[in-house]
Amino acid sequence: MLKIENLQARIEEKEILRGINLDIKPGEVHAIMGPNGSGKSTLASVLAGREDYEVTGGSVDFLGKDLLELSPEDRAKEGLFLAFQYPVEIPGVSTTNFMKTALNEKRKYHGLDPLDAAQFLKLMKEKMKLVQIDQALLSRSLNEGFSGGEKKRNEIFQMAMLEPKLAILDETDSGLDIDALRIVANGVNQLRSKDNSFLVVTHYQRLLEYIVPDYVHVLYKGRIVKSGTKDLALELEERGYDFIKEEVDQAIA
Amino acid sequence: MPEQQDDILEEITSSEYKYGFVTNIEADEAPKGLSEDTIRFISAKKNEPVWMLEYRLKAFQHWQKMEEPNWANVIYPTINFQDIIYYSAPKQKVSPKSLDEIDPELRNTFEKLGISLNEQKRLTGVAVDAVMDSISVATTFKEELSKVGVIFCSMSEAIQEHGELVKKYLGSVVPATDNYFTALNAAVFSDGSFCYIPKGVRCPMELSTYFRINAKNTGQFERTLIVAEEESYVSYLEGCTAPMRDENQLHAAVVELIAKEKAEIKYSTVQNWYPGDKEGKGGIYNFVTKRGICAGDHAKISWTQVETGSSVTWKYPSVILKGDNSIGEFYSVAVTNNFQQADTGTKMIHLGKNTRSRIVSKGISAGKSNNSYRGLVNVAKNATNARNFSQCDSLLLGDKCGAHTFPYIEVKNNTAVVEHEATTSKIGEDQIFYCNQRGMDTETAVALIINGFAKEVMNQLPMEFAVEAQKLLAISLEGSVG
Numbered sequence: 001m002l003k004i005e006n007l008q009a010r011i012e013e014k015e016i017l018r019g020i021n022l023d024i025k026p027g028e029v030h031a032i033m034g035p036n037g038s039g040k041s042t043l044a045s046v047l048a049g050r051e052d053y054e055v056t057g058g059s060v061d062f063l064g065k066d067l068l069e070l071s072p073e074d075r076a077k078e079g080l081f082l083a084f085q086y087p088v089e090i091p092g093v094s095t096t097n098f099m100k101t102a103l104n105e106k107r108k109y110h111g112l113d114p115l116d117a118a119q120f121l122k123l124m125k126e127k128m129k130l131v132q133i134d135q136a137l138l139s140r141s142l143n144e145g146f147s148g149g150e151k152k153r154n155e156i157f158q159m160a161m162l163e164p165k166l167a168i169l170d171e172t173d174s175g176l177d178i179d180a181l182r183i184v185a186n187g188v189n190q191l192r193s194k195d196n197s198f199l200v201v202t203h204y205q206r207l208l209e210y211i212v213p214d215y216v217h218v219l220y221k222g223r224i225v226k227s228g229t230k231d232l233a234l235e236l237e238e239r240g241y242d243f244i245k246e247e248v249d250q251a252i253a
Numbered sequence: 254m255p256e257q258q259d260d261i262l263e264e265i266t267s268s269e270y271k272y273g274f275v276t277n278i279e280a281d282e283a284p285k286g287l288s289e290d291t292i293r294f295i296s297a298k299k300n301e302p303v304w305m306l307e308y309r310l311k312a313f314q315h316w317q318k319m320e321e322p323n324w325a326n327v328i329y330p331t332i333n334f335q336d337i338i339y340y341s342a343p344k345q346k347v348s349p350k351s352l353d354e355i356d357p358e359l360r361n362t363f364e365k366l367g368i369s370l371n372e373q374k375r376l377t378g379v380a381v382d383a384v385m386d387s388i389s390v391a392t393t394f395k396e397e398l399s400k401v402g403v404i405f406c407s408m409s410e411a412i413q414e415h416g417e418l419v420k421k422y423l424g425s426v427v428p429a430t431d432n433y434f435t436a437l438n439a440a441v442f443s444d445g446s447f448c449y450i451p452k453g454v455r456c457p458m459e460l461s462t463y464f465r466i467n468a469k470n471t472g473q474f475e476r477t478l479i480v481a482e483e484e485s486y487v488s489y490l491e492g493c494t495a496p497m498r499d500e501n502q503l504h505a506a507v508v509e510l511i512a513k514e515k516a517e518i519k520y521s522t523v524q525n526w527y528p529g530d531k532e533g534k535g536g537i538y539n540f541v542t543k544r545g546i547c548a549g550d551h552a553k554i555s556w557t558q559v560e561t562g563s564s565v566t567w568k569y570p571s572v573i574l575k576g577d578n579s580i581g582e583f584y585s586v587a588v589t590n591n592f593q594q595a596d597t598g599t600k601m602i603h604l605g606k607n608t609r610s611r612i613v614s615k616g617i618s619a620g621k622s623n624n625s626y627r628g629l630v631n632v633a634k635n636a637t638n639a640r641n642f643s644q645c646d647s648l649l650l651g652d653k654c655g656a657h658t659f660p661y662i663e664v665k666n667n668t669a670v671v672e673h674e675a676t677t678s679k680i681g682e683d684q685i686f687y688c689n690q691r692g693m694d695t696e697t698a699v700a701l702i703i704n705g706f707a708k709e710v711m712n713q714l715p716m717e718f719a720v721e722a723q724k725l726l727a728i729s730l731e732g733s734v735g
Contacts (some may be wrong), residue, residue, distance in 0.1 A: 048690050063618070074690035081690075088687040092705030101701055102691035109692070132457065 001197045002047075002067075002166055007058035009046045016042045016044050018222035019058065024166070027194040032201045033233060035241040036218035040201045041085060043219070045172040047199075048082040049075050059186040063165065076102075077109040079165030083172050087143045087173055095125065095138040095154060099161050106162065127160040131187035149180035156187040167191075168199045173207035184209030189232075205237035220248055270527055273497030276343075276362040280386070280468050283340035289313065292440055295340045299409050299443075302416060312429035312439030319433045325596040326625040326657055327565050329501070329538065337503060339441045341386040341468040355391050359383075363391075363463065380405055380495055382446045382462040386471055389444045394458065403487075404449040405460050408476050410538035411447035420451060422480055426509040426546050426573070434505040434540045434567075438474045442507070445475035450485040450516075459593075459715055464493040464504075466526070466537065468596050472503040479509070481516035483549065488519040493562070497533045501564060506541045514549025514576065519557070521714050522570075523722050528560035528729075533592025533621075536564025543570035547579030547605075555582040556599065557713040559722045561729040564593055569627065571600035574608035574636075581610040584710040588729045589622030589654070598628035602667070603639040612643040615707050619730055625657040632669040639669040647677040648706050650699070650730065700727035 003166040007020040010150050016039045024030050046053050047060065049072035060067040067075060090098065103123075115123065128135065133153050142152050152172050159167050167221070171187070173181055188198065188211050200211055208230060215232045218226040220241075225248045226232065236244075262307050283294050292313055296306040308311040309653070343359060363383050380394035382405065389407030398405050404415060429439035446462040466473050481487055493504075504526060512518045520543075539562075542610030545554040556570040572581030583599035603609035610630065624647065631688025632639045647656035658675050680702055704711065704723050711719055 050686055070693075072686065073692050073694050076690050084687065086683070086692075088683045090684055090687070090705055092708035093701055098688075098691070098701070101697065102688075102693060105697060106692045107692075140701035162691070203593060 001028075001063065003061040005059050007043075007046070008056045009042060009053045011042070011058055015056075016053070016222055017046065020219075020222075020224060022217065024197050024199065026197055027029050028215065029192065029198040029200065029211065029213045031213040031216045031233060032199065032219055033203065033205070033216060033236060035245070036202060036203065038141075038219045039222045040203075040219050041170055044082060044199075044201050045170045047075075048072060048080065049170060073105075074109075076162075077106045081159050081162055081164035081167045083152070083159060083167065083169045084175060085172075087146075087151045087155055089144045091143060091144055093142050094140060095142050095157070098142050098175065099124070099158060101188040103161060123161065127157060130160050130190050131157045132183055133157045148175035149177065152176055152180065152184050153187070155185050157170075159193055160187065163191075164196065166197050166199065168201065170201045171203065172200075173202055181207065182210060201239040205233040208233045218244055220244060257658065263427070267413065267427045270497055272525065273493035273527060276358060276385075276467050276468070278356070278358050278467070278540070279344040280472075281342045281344050281616070282338050282468070283515075285338050286335040287337070287339060287441070291339050294408070295441060295443055297617070298340060298342070300488065301412055304413055308424070309440050310329040310431070312436050313441075315430050316433070316436035316440055318353070318487075319436055321433050325567050325627070326623065327567060327594040327596050327657070329565050329594075332464050332503060333539070334437075336415075336470070337562060338468070338471040339474070340443055341471040343385050343467070348550065348705070359385065362465065362467070373415065378725065379428045380458050380460050381543060382407060383465070384444055384446070384462060384475060384612075385465045386468045386473060386487070389446070396625050398456070398458070401454050401457060402451040403454060403456050404445055406610075407445050408442070408445040408478070411478075411582040415447070415449070417555040418480065419447065419478070422478055422509065422511055423476075426511060427507050427542050427544050431542060435507050435542045438476065438505050438507045438542075440477040442474045445477045445506070448479040448489060450481045450487045450595045452482040453484045454482075456487040459488050459490060459493065461490040464491065466493075466502055466504065470500070470502075470697050472505065474504075475506045477506070477508040479518055479520070481513060481518050483513045484515045485513075486517045486542075488521070490521040490523070490715060490718060492523045492525070494527070497530070497535065499524075501536055501538055503538045503540070504563075506543075508541070508543040508570075510545030510554055512545065512554050512579075513551040515551045516549065517553040517555075518545060518720065519555045520545070520570070521718065522556075522560070523714075523718060523725065524558065524560045524562050524566075525725060528562045528593050529564035529591065531591050533564065536593070537562065539563035539566045539568060541568040543568065544573065545571070545581075546573040547576045549579075550576040551578045552576050553580040553582075555580075557582070557584040557710060558597075559710070559714070559725065560587040560595060560597060565598055566593075568597045569599055571602065571638065572610065573602045573604065574610065574639075575604045576608075577605040579605055579606045581606070583610075583612045583614070584713045585614045585711045586617070586707040587624055587626075587725060588617045589619070589624045590729060591620040591622060593620075594621040595623070596627055598626045600629040600631065601641060602630040602679075603630075603636040603641070606635070606637045607639070608636055610642075612641070613709055614643075614645045615710055616645070616647045616656050617650070617703060617706065617726075617730065618656050621653045623657070625659060627659040629661040629663070630671055632664040632666050632671065634665045635667050636666050641669075641671045643673045645672075645673075645675040647675075648703070649677065649679045669700040688694075699730065703727070703730060
């Protein structure tokens with residue numbers, strides 16, 4: 001699905017990713033954890049193609065294509081989805097209208113006819129149920145005046161609509177109370193299948209109680225310094241990031 | 254990112270104007286220049302009654318004493334009024350007695366513009382008056398409308414057939430002496446549309462006029478007059494296009510609306526005159542005076558405009574709220590790109606008690622253009638409990654364009670409540686990236702964001718035109734956005 005080799009990236013003159021290696025196979029859920037400033041969100045942004053970051057080395061293969069060569073919109077249309085940490089407001093554009101445009105752009109790319117109003121509505125109803133989102137919210141301007149929980153749930157709804165091959169969740173748990181977290185996680189779990197994969201970026205182990213990962217990686221100073229199973233997340237929860245920081249810093253020293 | 258954005262901006266704004274073709278048809282023209290003779294020529298061509306000629310000549314005498322206004326926030330070279338052809342009528346071999354006899358060349362022209370003069374072909378309930386240069390070439394559905402007593406015809410015909418009505422109302426809202434361009438218009442206007450809705454009638458279809466400038470070196474001076482008697486309703490729409498030419502052409506129109514007690518007039522404009530090229534060469538000077546009066550109690554006048562064309566626009570559709578409890582509305586989207594300049598807004602004059610007005614103005618500037626909102630809310634001494642709400646939002650695309658707001662408020666009654674809100678924003682990189690990440694290219698993203706920005710106004714347009722107008726917005730800004 002996704003193969004990242006020695007990926008390096010910087011913003012302005014600051015090196016943030018210093019050689020990331022990661023291999024995600026279909027059906028797998030990988031979690032990226034790490035202390036603040038370790039490069040977690042940068043990794044998500046670089047994969048999605050945000051141009052504030054300059055890739056200075058390495059390669060990323062996504063379903064046989066050179067991901068870094070693709071425009072952000074083509075990455076999306078190839079099946080990469082980023083659930084934003086801070087979803088953006090677009091006044092006057094409803095989620096429904098937004099999704100209709102997005103979905104039909106994707107269909108066009110794959111040589112399919114656009115969905116007509118009835119087909120689109122049917123699909124929407126189906127996905128709304130999946131992520132327990134209200135019609136009223138989808139008729140409002142995208143993310144405008146949404147609560148934190150509504151924004152994140154809306155991201156998961158969009159993910160459900162676009163049916164990506166690889167979904168990257170960038171700190172989707174931040175700012176959510178336990179009920180919202182459960183609903184969001186539940187939505188993600190419903191969408192898990194043997195064909196699609198997830199990369200869950202989070203600071204806390206809490207989310208991983210609900211979205212159980214196959215692998216957990218710890219990112220620190222722009223590198224993956226430790227990988228393991230979900231037990232690693234539990235260990236981090238118990239001991240904090242300090243023990244890893246110490247290990248790494250000692251090794252460097 | 255910024256560099257690439259500029260490229261995309263460049264790309265989007267550089268799309269071609271789609272209505273820039275010229276129809277090759279022989280024209281019956283007045284000699285260039287303006288004098289009493291020109292006016293006598295026009296009046297004679299139209300076989301007008303004496304009172305009409307006198308009205309014109311009086312306006313001309315007044316105009317000669319006036320000076321061209323220069324207070325608007327627009328810059329253009331001085332207009333040589335002697336270098337304009339004031340009357341140009343496409344020649345038809347036979348004068349058509351029915352729609353079937355219209356010159357095929359003219360019919361094709363309007364077909365090409367998406368306006369069918371064939372009643373059978375109509376897709377929607379819209380009656381059209383088609384005006385090319387100085388004359389109306391066809392009006393559809395006249396008979397059907399006349400069954401309910403609605404008069405919808407060209408102004409020339411109205412002067413002949415409904416002289417008393419025209420005489421009574423022409424110039425009653427916008428006097429010839431109002432300003433420089435209204436005086437000019439009153440002197441040389443050649444055609445336009447006339448609508449009369451009798452008491453208690455709800456006009457059964459949308460009325461619309463399509464204005465087309467075709468001939469070279471001409472100016473178009475049309476005059477529209479709509480009278481809605483008590484408890485009547487009409488929705489009217491006008492559209493306009495012109496060929497692409499290197500020289501500027503003048504369009505100076507006057508529109509007057511009269512809404513009596515409990516009558517409602519909804520007037521929508523989709524203005525797409527040729528805006529000039531990317532270097533700012535050519536384009537239409539659109540100097541228009543539009544004004545309506547809520548003459549009776551509980552009357553309502555609503556202006557909606559989508560302004561994407563013209564190189565220079567100078568236009569303030571206004572409402573005089575004379576009747577008690579009357580309502581005035583102004584919804585506007587003005588888009589400027591490349592070197593376009595727009596100075597547009599409204600005037601809401603509150604005279605009656607409990608009068609209400611609402612102003613929603615959305616300005617979108619791109620390229621090196623300048624977009625100004627200029628508005629006046631005036632509450633007179635006796636206008637107890639007048640209410641106004643104004644909202645002026647500007648959206649900037651790129652960093653070489655300008656957005657300006659000039660709101661004037663004059664209140665002489667202390668029970669008035671006048672609210673004004675204004676915002677200026679840019680399309681954010683974050684917004685575009687968010688759309689990109691959902692699979693939209695930047696052009697699609699920008700069109701979506703702009704239509705969202707303008708939605709409140711677009712929602713006011715009649716359904717049949719809303720979709721077209723949305724496309725027009727995207728096309729006008731093609732290449733300009735980031």
